Amino acid sequence: MNPHRTVARDPAALPRLLLTLLALALLWPGLALSELNLAVLWQADNLATMGKFVGAFWPPAHDTDFLDLLLTATLQTLAMATAGMALALLIAVPAALLASRALSLSALPRGGRPAPWAQALRWPVRGLLIVLRSVPEIVWALLFVRAVGLGPTAGVLAIAITYSGMLGKVYAEIFESVDQKPTRALLLSGSGRLAAFCYGTLPNAAGELLSYTVYRWECAIRASVVMGFVGAGGLGQQMDLSMRMFAGNEVASLLLTFLALVLLADALSRLLRGRLQ
């Protein structure tokens, strides 16, 4: 008795087979392109180099000069993230107001759907926001280092640009997600758009907006930690230097500082967001 004849064939078998073949067909060139080779890590000379480097981690560098340097770099990192966020807000808020449908006048008589021409006017703003946030912040940092020179200014601008894109998009979504009735009522009674926004949308959206902003600030700290790798100041720059000099103990101190900073930002952000609830 042939089981294949009496029982219906597995209908998922062919798709599964094809999917597996497709995955293999993609994996093969992928392996070639990424030159993935784990064995390299266990080659004797590489292992010896790494061993020496990691061996120097303990004790972490803690002489006064280096600690001074570390403090300066940490403060610079924090300041970069904070200043970058402040600038990002300056771009994000107007962009979000332009991109959001929440304040559309043309939508009023159309049951909440803006006229096509009004939507068409929003697209350039949205496109700009997409471009701003889709280019990684460190690429912006690299560009600004060439434009305004080495140092934290480039980092601040990079964070301002990328985060304005992210904040702008999310703010616009938040504006649209809260109850639209109060705003619409105000608009219909003839108030200006900005006034309608302030009295109709903002009270409902404020909590979520602030919470997201604090959350993004935490992300900005993580981002500004590595900005220095392209010369934009902060802890990353010191990290780059220490690594080039093969100073394991300094790298260890820096990594510990990274960790402390990220944990601190995490705790502070949780505290601030907790207050908002």
Next chain:
Amino acid sequence: MKRLLDLGLLLAVIAGVVAAFAYLQLDLAGLFSADSLRQMGQYAVRFLQPDLSGAYLASIARGALETLAMSALGTLLAALAGLLLALPAAGRFGGAAEALARLLLNALRAVPELVWAALMVLAAGLGPNAGTLALALHTAGVLGRLFAEALENTPAEPAQAIHLAGGSRLTAFLYGTLPGVLPQLLAYSLYRWENNIRMASVLGFVGAGGLGQMLYVSLSLFQEAQAATVILAMLVLVLLVDICSSQLRQRWLKA
């Protein structure tokens, strides 16, 4: 009282922002002065004519594929390693293993990708291999933690039922637990892939291959036209992966 606290908090935030600007001694006025803006404008204009010659596009395509391969394989390796670490981290092999696995996951996650990449360039030499390993290491930490949470939140009864019918722990996991959490694991991995394509395109800054390396080189050589092409390619790649990932996610999470 609460008002007063809120007001204090607001003042503290404002003071923090002012202090940040003061500490960095940002010359915003100078930065946005007509002179400086003109200079920046001139610099920006040089990016407006990307190099679209066939030969250059071909090398860009190779760089883009390399970046894509780095991100995809890095995520794949990370998903495998993350699952292996998530099992002890979800407390399946006792308390000691749980603490150890969690410590390892946190350590992997705490070190940023770019730092891993710099370390891997030291350990494995220049090139995409270092980038792939760096992505895999950091992402393993992130995914491992998320997977562990997913495993903890999945019902234990299906696996227990198989164990009670004589199945081994491993088969009980494969037939009872995995089918329940697989959609979540896939979704998390796809999310990380979206993140990793962004990271993969910048790891080249420290010598770990991909588009980043091309961008770094052309900017160092003041070839803005070529740099503009690389940035465009990054943009396309990021948007492509975003669309691809969200499509796959919708398919698998619904089915």
Next chain:
Amino acid sequence: MTLSLSGVGLTHANGQAALTDLTLAVTQGERVAIIGPSGAGKTSLLRLLATALQPSSGELRLFGQQPWALSARQRQQLRRRIGLIHQSPPLPPRQRVVTAVLAGRLGHWSLAKALLNLIYPQERQAASAALARLDLSDKLYEHCDQLSGGQLQRVGIARVLYQGAELILADEPVSAMDPVLAGHTLEILSQEAQQRGSTMIASLHAVDLALAHFPRVIGLRDGRVLFDKPSQAVTPTDLEALYANAQLQVSVPASPVAPPVTLHIPRC
């Protein structure tokens, strides 16, 4: 002798006594129904027999062995011979019916076969046959979350039939089916058990089903055996004593609800 309990007590972790001083013996091929009000300890007793719970006192023997004195490996070998049918079968919502049924024999399979079976279902013929006994052969390739509660219970039964268990334990196996289907399904389960010479113990809240399909009935109340006699000998007085002042049992719908996939995405 398939199983024997002597002086078995079970106390839950919260200190609540579920079973007290149970002494029972069931021989090979017997079919026994356990009835009683809700909270009487029916489920606890079945889980105890399935070696899901360890007795707090007394001696439990299954197939002449003491399961909790065995090594973990030997206990797994013993567990292969026991099939537990759950009231709401714990099946992963996205698993396919064929896989869910085939999982019944994982205790007998090598790891390689178990892995292969995940990719391409192996003994589809047998799984289909088990499902066909319960009129479900057309659901072979459906996902578990596409089935109704009653269909799902029948999948759970099919899994134990496919497992070929010598001791079938069933906890409210037909609670989510309408009376006609419930009777039909119990009939099939009894037939299968008889043909294979398997022992069957089922808890039921429907007394009429218990009396109609099982030669021996045990009345359980407050963790103790109130009566244990042939079904013909069960009198209305017995039943009145069993269910006195007891509330009507509310049956639990046996459908796996696919939990909404919640993702906590750290975005940076």
